[in-house]
Amino acid sequence: MSELIEKSQNIEKKEMEKAYDPAASEAKWYAYWNDKGYFTPKIEKGKKPWVCIMPPPNVTGALHQGHALFVSIEDALTRWHRMKGEPTLWLPGTDHASISTEVVIEKLVWKEQKKTKNELGREAFLGRVWQWMDEYQGVIRTQMEKLGASADWTRDAFTMDAQRQRAVKVAFKRLFDAGLIYRAARIVNWCPGSLTVISDLEVEMKEEVGSLWYVRYPVKGEEGRYVTVATTRPETMLGDTGVAVSPKDPRYSDLVGKMLLLPLVGREIPIVADDGVEAEFGTGAVKVTPGHDPLDFEIGQRHNLPVINIMNPNASLNENGGAYAGLDRFVARKQVVADLEAQGFLVKTEAYTHSVPYSEKAGVPIEPLVKEQWWIKIAPLAEPALQAAYDGRIKFVPERFKKTYTDWMENLHDWAISRQLFWGHRVPVWFCDNCGNYNCTTEDTLEKCEKCGSTDQIWQDPDVLDTWFSSGMWPFSTLGWPDQTEDLDYFYPGDVLETGPDIIFFWVARMIMFGIFFMGEPPFHTVYLHGIVRDEKGQKMSKSKGNVIDPLENVKEYGSDALRFTLLTSGTPGVDVKLSFTKMADSRNFANKLWNATRFITLSGTDSLSYQPANLAMAQTLADRWILSRYQQLVGDVTRLIEQFQLGEAGRLIYDFLWSEFCDWYIEVSKLRLNSPNPAEKQASQQVLCAVLEGALRLLHPFMPFVTEELWHNLPHEGEALIVAPWPTAPADSQTDSAAVTSFEALQAVIRGIRNAKSEAKVESKRVAAIIVPKSEYLALFESERETIIRLAGVEATKLEIKADLPEAPKQAVSLVTDGATVYLPLAEMLDLEVERTRLGREIELARKEIEKSEGTLSNASFVERAPAPVVAKEREKQAATRERLARLEERLAELG
């Protein structure tokens, strides 16, 4: 590292290489910024800080493109605010990702020792997790650095570090004491793969082709009478404690209250009427298994039906499964069906496509069952969190996600927060077997039961908390909460939360609820949602598909700036990004283009030039006034777009300005003055070149931090580093000369016209003669820009005539009619007059059509009446110009005879 810094200090003296080398530049400047402490904001009481809390990546693995995207966006915003002079905090960290990590380590342990986590034991397992963590946390940090993340690493946090563990316990106890955390036996989503409860959000519905089995249950005491039910999970009938029908269903009204005999089991179960049953579906009668189905559980509650649990944790049947005990649920299913059929209870089987709930993390179907868990009462938390969105205290970008958020929040169920896992925040509750009290404490140990004083019958709940419990506290736990720290006081609430829409419910909603509950106000005012990064074909990247594009590979091949610029400019907010390699190559080329533009300018000898910020007062030529005006417009546009989170559009504008205007035109024009024997003229030109480029680099810095920093140091500048250089402010209209812009555009049109004509006449490599007859108001302009025309249009210097009037036009000439001038290119023998006549005829035709159309518009009374005056005026002007041009074209055609 020290060698790199040494290098960075020498940078200004080194001559620039012919091409930009991202790797060297990136390592050097990142170390420089970091060492200088630019990422750490100073707490300045009088100033309002800008704060963005980074979504903490899971420690489960390496960075992917989703990370690259959020780093690009958040870092761009961070750098922009920093340049605006705000104390800017982008707070990084990592998430312990309870279940995801546990699954990964379980596999690892199995591979290493052929032991399950239970065989290994809690302590040893956790030891292995921590060991693994130590390896991976550093990896994530390094990867972030490669992407240029200017995050404040001095505040780096982890959801399981000591400070955050304490915060979680305090938070749990506050909720517990407020009566918002309670313990209850309810139907939950049980994952037989990872042997824990999971939340509704962790359940993924997968459409599958299964079967719908129709089974008849004999009515007790009515020989030969049956009620037929339909089911997709026949094995659960072993736990049936009733059959339900719709109260409005006349087919069954006389049976309600009667008993059925459960086949295979022989248990007597009642027929109940319940509104939850759709009479139209299936047979209109549904078997009720309160122990293994959410709807059935509710029906069971309403009718006091017993709950029978027939499943072991691994989803094999337990002793309540009778003859099927010990069989896996799917084996049991086959067996049950076979037996039902053998005994004449199976009426029919239909192929049936339906949604099966899967455990997202373990990839197996979940099993609903009744278990005692810790729950958070959500309504008191959700209410104010909804209000914050309704009243605009929290804004969503793009706006449509507000509806996503509110729709979900309005229908929120209580949140099951306990997990039967090892890796996570341990539930800070001690059960007392003596008196049954729940002792909630923030201490690490508990000596005796707070209620009965028992010391030997208390034990801590072995469960851990849902990983999102600690993530939900992230915006304030990272700032030192529950302590009243200076950080918490100064930086809370933050400003922007930037993340993917897939975790609006998991994370964003929880942060808002917790933020309001614990801190009294929402943790941020803007939620910016980005899209998903997809591969070139638009497919989601995944390891199983093998289409993962490693961002660090891209950094290696194209440079960090190129990857960032590509991600930022490939789309619009909230829309998925398709990663394209050609686009990345283009972004890399852009960096190289800037490198060479800077190289060219500095090669002309700008080392001793004093720094001057871009301003119209430094302009001496028309081109100067044009580029400086265009630069000022750019500053205004880019600033406005970033304020609106339109980073892509802002980036594209800077790209177009630098490449198509600054490089293609301004640098080309300036070559004349750089060659001038008059040193003052040369220096004036350098001044503008440096000033405009320096300013544009500042605008580009949030998008491409490395190359801009590097180049900025090669140009005259003020201050230590670009990363902390002030964001250009767009001055008023006094800094733009719109007349100069119009004039320069007239000049461009003539130059383009000549180039075009040369190309069509196949003489583009040669310098040609030209006679230009400008409209009177442009005469002086074209005369003064004589050299520019010669150089950029490829005209023979001695054969360029600029005339106010041409009594007799040359016959053997191509003629061009632009709005600013008529141009003749006497190409003599190279010209086929017939071809030229045809060409003119075509142009005349086009002009006529244009006028005709315009005439149509203008002769429409309601247009003239209703369209705003400027629009009408513009249309008239345009028509007049076209008419005038048409006249010149016709005149020319007549001359040719």
Add this chain to the structure above:
RNA sequence: GGGCAGUUAGCUCAGUUGGUAGAGCGUCACGCUUACACCGUGAAUGUCAGAGGUUCGAGCCCUCUACUGCCCACCA
């Protein structure tokens, strides 16, 4: 079953408050002009998914349709 997006040049995508469509890549033709071939110059290419409506005027607003994708949902 609800809801939300997308559908613009061969490809990938832009298109600010409605005023007669843009970029990059690719294609074609030229070109080593004292920054850059990761370059320069020029050219070609679009019934803006379809239908209807509002408007003087619609890629942009409204309605419907089609296709694609995503999210939510306790029809067994």
